[in-house]
Amino acid sequence: xxxxxxxxxxxxxxxxxxxxxxxxxxxxxxxxxxxxxxxxxxxxxxxxxxxxxxxxxxxxxxxxxxxxxxx
Numbered sequence: 001x002x003x004x005x006x007x008x009x010x011x012x013x014x015x016x017x018x019x020x021x022x023x024x025x026x027x028x029x030x031x032x033x034x035x036x037x038x039x040x041x042x043x044x045x046x047x048x049x050x051x052x053x054x055x056x057x058x059x060x061x062x063x064x065x066x067x068x069x070x071x
Contacts, residue, residue, distance in 0.1 A: 012050035019045040 023042035027034050034041045 008050075015053055016046035016049045019049040 020042045023034060023038060023045055027038035027042075
């Protein structure tokens with residue numbers, strides 16, 4: 001269980017950081033994209049990206065497995 005927890009934290013932190021970095025770079029290239037509060041948007045993305053990614057992965061797997069039977 002410790003390894004799974006550690007793997008989840010590392011994966012979540014990495015994906016969140018990529019999202020944070022993307023918002024940061026995009027706000028430097030196009031300052032009007034996220035407005036003056038882009039750091040808050042970037043932190044929000046960092047903290048929530050894993051949940052969204054997990055849900056997308058779940059539904060993609062479910063759609064592929066259940067295609068032709070229930071879908």
